[in-house]
Amino acid sequence: MSASDASGAARRGGGRTPHGVAQRRELVLAAFHLIAEKGFEGLRTRDVAQRADVNIATLHYYFHSKEDLIRAVVEYMHERFASLHEAERQALYDQPLEEFRHELADVVFKWRTEPQLYIVMVELFMRAVRDPVIQRIMADLDLHWHEYIKTYVTRGVAQGVFRQDSDIDLLVTSVQIFIKGSILEIMMHGEQFPAERLNAEIERWLTHHAR
Amino acid sequence: MSASDASGAARRGGGRTPHGVAQRRELVLAAFHLIAEKGFEGLRTRDVAQRADVNIATLHYYFHSKEDLIRAVVEYMHERFASLHEAERQALYDQPLEEFRHELADVVFKWRTEPQLYIVMVELFMRAVRDPVIQRIMADLDLHWHEYIKTYVTRGVAQGVFRQDSDIDLLVTSVQIFIKGSILEIMMHGEQFPAERLNAEIERWLTHHAR
C-alpha cells in the first residue's frame, strides 16, 4: 500500500481550480519552511497563513485542521523523496558504484542547498514515533528508499564491483544506517564533518571483496 | 569547556535541603518521561507537576520557567550519558573488542529497557538545532563519547585487534555514525531490525586488516 493514499482524505477545499491548487501548494511550502525554522513545537497556523499571505480563515478553508496541513506537508516530503532518484536511476544505469557515490555526495549537497529537507525529515521522524499515520508513511518512504538502493547494489554485486555478500538486504540496510547516521552527524557538526573521507570508508567496506 | 558549567546557572529556587533536592529530581524525571511520551511539542508544565505529585506553583518554585526545567532535563541526560561507560571502562580494560561489542549490544538493550532515553535524546538533538545552549551541551556530550570510544579503539589498534588505520578519529566517527544510524533504524523498525547481523558487519569492518 502506498502512503499517498492518505492524500485524498486530507483534501477539503481548493485543489480543483488551478488557483486553488497553487494556493494549497503555497500553504504547504510555508508550513514546510516554518517547521524547518521552528520545529513542530513552534508551528503556528497563523504564521503559516501569514507567510502564504492569506488570512487564517483562508488556511482553514484549504485545510480542515492543523493536522490536515501537517499531513499535506508529509505528502509533500514523500513526493520529494520518492522522486529523488529518478534521474540517477536512468543516467547512471549500469554504473552501480557511481550511483552509490552520487547518493553519498548528495547528502552533503542537499545539506548545503536545502538543509530544511533534513530538519523537517527528522521532525517527521519524531512525529512518527507517536502518530501511526505518519509512522506508516515514513516507513513506506524508508522502504522505497531501500528498494532503490537495492537495485544498484544488486547490480553491483552481480557485476562484481561490490562485495560478494549473499544477504543483499543487509548490505542495503547498512548503507541506510550509515547515511542516516551521517545526516545526524552533519546536522550536529555542519561542514566540519569529514564527508569525503567518511564516504571513502563506507565505500571501501562495500566494495572490499572479503570473506 | 565542559557543558556541566551550565548546571550551576540553571539551578535556582528550591533545592537547598535534601528534601528539596529530591523534589527537584522528581520533577526532572517527570519531565523526562513526559517528553518521551509527548515530545517537547506536547510538554505541559501542569502535566509535569501532576506526575511529580505537586502543585504547578511548586514546580515554579523549583524551576523559574519551563525553559529552566528543560535545561535541567538536558543536564540529567548529560549526567546519564556521561557516566554511561564508567563500568565498562574498568571491567573490560585491555579487551577493546569486547568493549566495542558491549557498546553495540547496549544500544539494543537500552532500547528494550528504557527507550525513552533515545527518544528524548533525539528530541534534544532537534532542539539543539535551534537552541545554542543545548547545542553546546549536546556537542559536548558527543565529544565525550568520541573520546571514550577513542580510548578503546586506540588500544585495539595498538594491540592489532582492529584495523591498522592511521586516522583513528575517522574510525571513531565512523563508529559513532553507525551507532547513531542504528538508533534511528531501531526507533523506526523496532525489534525487526537485525541488530546482531548488522553489528557483525560493522565489527568485521573495524577488525578487518585491510590495506
Next chain:
Amino acid sequence: MSASDASGAARRGGGRTPHGVAQRRELVLAAFHLIAEKGFEGLRTRDVAQRADVNIATLHYYFHSKEDLIRAVVEYMHERFASLHEAERQALYDQPLEEFRHELADVVFKWRTEPQLYIVMVELFMRAVRDPVIQRIMADLDLHWHEYIKTYVTRGVAQGVFRQDSDIDLLVTSVQIFIKGSILEIMMHGEQFPAERLNAEIERWLTHHAR
C-alpha cells in the same frame, strides 16, 4: 509635537469595519470605568472583557496587550479633554471673565456628573511618573490646557478685566495650580468643599488690579 501621534501606533488588531471600531470603543469605555472603580491596581482584562460583553480572547483581538488597551484609554482621555473647551471658546468669545467662571464651575459640575474623569485622570497622572509614553501625553494635555486658558486670560488682561500682569504665563500656571489643587480637594472632601467661595477667592485674585 502632538500627543495624538501615539494613536496610530497603538491601534492594531480589529477595528477595520464600523462594527470593529464600535467594539474597540466599547472596550475602551469598559476599561475606563473599571480603572475609575478599582484603579490600575485592580484592573483585570477579564473584567474589562466581561463588562464589554465579549470574550477575553476578543479583547486581545482588538488590543494585543493590556498595555495597548491602557494606551487606548489614555488616548480616549486625551480626546475628551482636548475637545473640552471648544464650545466655550466660541460661545463666550470676548467675555474672558465668564469663560474663567465657566471653567471653575465646570470642575464641580464634572465631579458631580462624571467623577470617573478626575479619578482616572489622577491615576494616569501617577502612571506618567513611571511611564514616559504616558508622561508625554499628559504633558501635552497640560500644555493644551495652558494654551486654552492663555487665550482668554490674554484677552482679559487686554480688556482690563484681569490684573495687569506682564507675565501672563505665570497667571495661567497659577490658575492651573489652583484648579488642580481644587480637584484633589473635592476628591477628598466631596461636596463639603466650599466651591463657590473658593472660586470667588481666586477670581478676586485674578481680577484685582494690584500694583
Next chain:
Amino acid sequence: MSASDASGAARRGGGRTPHGVAQRRELVLAAFHLIAEKGFEGLRTRDVAQRADVNIATLHYYFHSKEDLIRAVVEYMHERFASLHEAERQALYDQPLEEFRHELADVVFKWRTEPQLYIVMVELFMRAVRDPVIQRIMADLDLHWHEYIKTYVTRGVAQGVFRQDSDIDLLVTSVQIFIKGSILEIMMHGEQFPAERLNAEIERWLTHHAR
C-alpha cells in the same frame, strides 16, 4: 479620633523586642520606597522582603497580610507629616509670614531631597478614594495640616500681616489647595516649574490688604 488608633490593630508579631521593632521599621521603609518606585500597582511582598533582607515568611510574621503592611506605611507617612511642622512652630513663633514662606519653600526642598514622599502621598490619596480606612487617616492628616496652617494664619491676620479676612478657614483651605496643586505641578514638570515666582504670587494674595 486620631488615625493613629489603627496602629494597634495592624501590629501582629514583633514590635516587642528592640530587634523586632527595628525589623518592622525596616520592612515599612522597604515598602515605602517600593511604593514610590512602582506604585501600589507594582508593589510585591516578595520585593519588600528582599529589600529588607528577610524571607517572605518573615515578612508575614511581622505583618499578617499585605494590607497590614500597607497600613503600617500609612501610619509611617502619618507620623512623618504630623511631626513636620514641630520645629517651625517653635522657631518661627510670632513670625507668621516667615512660617508661611517656609512652608512653601519646603515643598520644593522636599521634592528635591525626598520625592518619594509626595509620590507615595498621592498613591495613598488614590487609595483613599476606595479604602475608607485610609480615607479616614488621610482626612485626619489633612485636618491636622489645616489646623497647623490656621495657627499662623490666625496670628498673621491678627498682626495685620495677612489680609483682613473674616473667614480664616477659607484662607487656610485656599493655601492648602495652592500647595496641593503645586505638588502636582512640580511632579509633572519637575524643576522647570517657577516655584519662586509662583510662591510670590500666593504670598501677595495672602498679604494683600484688599476689601
Next chain:
DNA sequence: TATGAATGAGCCTTCATTCAT
C-alpha cells in the same frame, strides 16, 4: 474563495499566604 470577528480551552507564570521545622 476569502476574511474580519469571535471564542473555548488552555498555557505559563505570579502572588499572597500558610505551615512545619
Next chain:
DNA sequence: CATGAATGAAGGCTCATTCAT
C-alpha cells in the same frame, strides 16, 4: 524569630477553530 517549601487562586496571553458575510 526565621525560613524553605508548598499552594489556591487568579492573571495575561495564545491558539486552533468557527461563522457570518
